[in-house]
Each structure stands twice: as structure tokens, then as C-alpha cells.
Amino acid sequence: MKKEILEILKNNKNSFISGEELSNKLGVTRTAIWKYINILKEEGYKIESISRKGYKLVEEPDILSREELLIELKLSRFVDDIYYFDKVDSTNSFAKKLALEGAKEGTIILSNEQTGGRGRLGRVWISPPCSSISMSLILKPSIRPWDAAKITEITAAAVAIAIEKVTNLDVNIKWPNDIIIQNKKVCGILTEMGAELDNINYVIVGIGINVNIDEFPDEIKEVATSLKKVAGKEISRKEIVINIVREFEKLYYNFIETGSLKETVEICKRKSATLGKTVKIINKSETIIAEAVDINDEGELLVRKENGEIISVISGEVSV
Numbered sequence: 001m002k003k004e005i006l007e008i009l010k011n012n013k014n015s016f017i018s019g020e021e022l023s024n025k026l027g028v029t030r031t032a033i034w035k036y037i038n039i040l041k042e043e044g045y046k047i048e049s050i051s052r053k054g055y056k057l058v059e060e061p062d063i064l065s066r067e068e069l070l071i072e073l074k075l076s077r078f079v080d081d082i083y084y085f086d087k088v089d090s091t092n093s094f095a096k097k098l099a100l101e102g103a104k105e106g107t108i109i110l111s112n113e114q115t116g117g118r119g120r121l122g123r124v125w126i127s128p129p130c131s132s133i134s135m136s137l138i139l140k141p142s143i144r145p146w147d148a149a150k151i152t153e154i155t156a157a158a159v160a161i162a163i164e165k166v167t168n169l170d171v172n173i174k175w176p177n178d179i180i181i182q183n184k185k186v187c188g189i190l191t192e193m194g195a196e197l198d199n200i201n202y203v204i205v206g207i208g209i210n211v212n213i214d215e216f217p218d219e220i221k222e223v224a225t226s227l228k229k230v231a232g233k234e235i236s237r238k239e240i241v242i243n244i245v246r247e248f249e250k251l252y253y254n255f256i257e258t259g260s261l262k263e264t265v266e267i268c269k270r271k272s273a274t275l276g277k278t279v280k281i282i283n284k285s286e287t288i289i290a291e292a293v294d295i296n297d298e299g300e301l302l303v304r305k306e307n308g309e310i311i312s313v314i315s316g317e318v319s320v
């Protein structure tokens with residue numbers, strides 16, 4: 001009911017709608033309407049109420065509620081359902097649990113705060129309350145397990161474009177999973193999957209973004225930045241999330257339906273912070289120093305080794 005009331009208020013933003021009209025439209029009492037209006041006000045929505053005129057939405061807070069996002073993304077082809085938590089250990093861990101219980105592709109999990117946010121290889125991802133985005137997408141693509149790395153690139157391209165659209169900042173992608181601005185990390189992506197030998201059961205894409213963080217802990221303050229720090233002003237988390245989903249679904253369905261990564265690769269190349277640099281590739285068995293020369297149509301990084309040989313890298317640790 002809260003979602004329906006909010007949707008009507010948003011559609012009539014800055015004009016009054018009477019309690020009677022709301023109660024007729026939604027088939028509930030005016031007291032019930034009043035109760036939900038008060039809940040919305042407590043959440044930060046500025047709603048004017050004048051007797052005989054009704055209610056008018058004047059200002060919306062930057063909150064990532066399920067209702068708010070479902071309304072904004074109702075035309076999305078991708079979104080099936082949205083879970084929103086105030087606090088969770090890790091949205092990726094929660095998404096995995098849901099995926100195993102049968103959640104559909106297009107289920108999105110968001111949390112205002114993570115207490116056990118994870119990076120790759122068991123590393124810690126710091127996601128403080130109110131100022132970061134922690135989100136995970138559940139995907140159930142019919143692709144081969146070795147193609148799952150492409151999902152990371154699709155996500156990186158989508159996040160880069162979404163951040164640029166909302167902030168106008170110049171964003172770069174550090175292959176394969178970091179989004180950086182002015183050489184500092186603003187977003188990390190963690191792709192995990194449940195698969196059999198030749199069949200994927202689910203893919204979870206986790207996205208962590210530093211949006212309005214003012215200060216970072218000592219361990220990461222040299223390497224991390226936030227959108228607010230670079231833009232010099234608060235950035236709407238809601239706008240970023242909405243734009244990520246919109247950009248992601250374009251690139252994702254394009255890949256799923258045509259098998260082509262063309263658009264994603266084009267974005268990853270254009271925004272690359274890796275190409276042309278000397279990189280260190282750390283695999284389980286060896287460390288290679290090489291020059292990053294290209295990203296091929298499959299999204300693999302092509303590097304030239306010191307002996308001139310060019311090899312492709314599918315995923316792994318790459319440091320510039």
C-alpha cells in the first residue's frame with residue numbers, strides 16, 4: 001500500500017491530491033492513508049498536508065527503499081524483485097542464499113550497510129552506512145561457466161556509463177573489475193557463480209560504490225575515493241542505482257541475445273585505465289610482467305610479454 005500511495009504522490013508531484021481521492025483509488029480508509037503518509041514523512045519525504053486540499057509531495061529523500069526503486073524501475077525488463085536491508089553481512093552472500101532457494105533472474109539485493117562486505121580472494125570490502133551502494137544482482141544466464149567473466153565486464157561498462165551520466169565525472173575502468181576516478185578506486189565488482197562443469201546455475205554480480213563517503217580508514221585512504229570527494233557535492237545513490245540497472249540491462253540482453261560483447265568491449269576499451277600500461281598479472285602459478293595492448297572481442301585482455309609474445313588473459317589479478 002505504501003508503494004501505491006507513494007507512486008500516486010510522485011505522479012502528482014507538487015500538486016495536491018485529496019485524502020478522499022486516494023482512499024477511493026486504493027480502496028482503503030482515509031485513516032489508513034493518513035497512517036501511510038506519516039510513515040513516508042518519517043522516511044524523509046516532505047509531504048504538505050492541508051485540510052480539504054489533501055496531500056502534496058514536495059521533496060523526496062535520497063533513500064534506496066524497495067518501493068522507491070520498484071516505482072522508478074517499473075519499465076525495466078530486467079527487474080523481477082528488489083530486497084532492501086538496512087544492514088546485512090554481504091549482499092552477495094544473501095543473494096547466493098536467495099538464488100539457491102529459487103529466486104529468479106532480475107532479483108536485486110541492496111543494503112544501506114554491509115558488516116561483512118567481501119572483495120575477491122577473501123579480501124574485505126568496506127561499505128559504511130548511508131554513503132555507499134552495496135548491491136547484488138541475481139542472474140541465471142544460459143551461458144557456459146567460462147563465459148561468466150564477461151558478466152564482470154558488462155557490469156563494469158554499465159557502472160562506468162551510469163556514473164558518468166549522473167555525475168559528469170570522467171570515469172575509467174581498470175580491467176577487469178575496478179572503476180577508478182583520478183586513479184583511485186571508487187567501485188569494485190565481485191562476480192561469483194554456482195555452476196556445474198558445463199552449466200551455470202546462477203551468477204551473482206556484486207557492486208560496491210563509494211558515493212558520499214567523506215573519510216576512508218587508514219588501510220585504504222591512499223587507494224580509495226568517493227564520488228562526492230571528486231564531484232565536490234553529494235551524489236544521489238538512488239540515481240546511480242537506477243542508471244546502473246538501465247545500462248546493465250541494455251548490455252546484458254545484448255550479450256545474452258546475440259552472444260556479442262561488442263558494445264561492452266567498446267566501452268571498456270574507450271574507458272580503459274589499463275591499456276598501454278605495464279601490468280603485473282598474478283595467477284596462481286606465476287607472475288607475468290607485460291604490456292596491456294588490447295581487449296579482444298571476447299573481452300579478454302591481450303598483453304605483450306617481455307619476449308614479444310602476445311597472450312590473452314581471461315580474468316585474474318592485474319595491477320598497473
Ligand code: BT5
Pocket residue numbers: 089090091092093114116117118119120121123124125126127133134135136177178185186187188189190205206207208209210220223224225
Ligand atoms: C573488489 O574486490 O573490488 C570487489 C568488491 C565488491 C564489493 C561488493 S559490495 C556488494 C557485494 N557484496 C559483497 O560482499 N561484495 C560485493 P578486490 O578487487 O579484491 O578489492 C578489494 C580491495 O579493495 C581491498 O583489499 C581493499 O584494499 C580495497 N577496498 C576495500 N574497501 C574499499 C572501498 N570501499 N573503496 C575502495 N577500495 C576498497
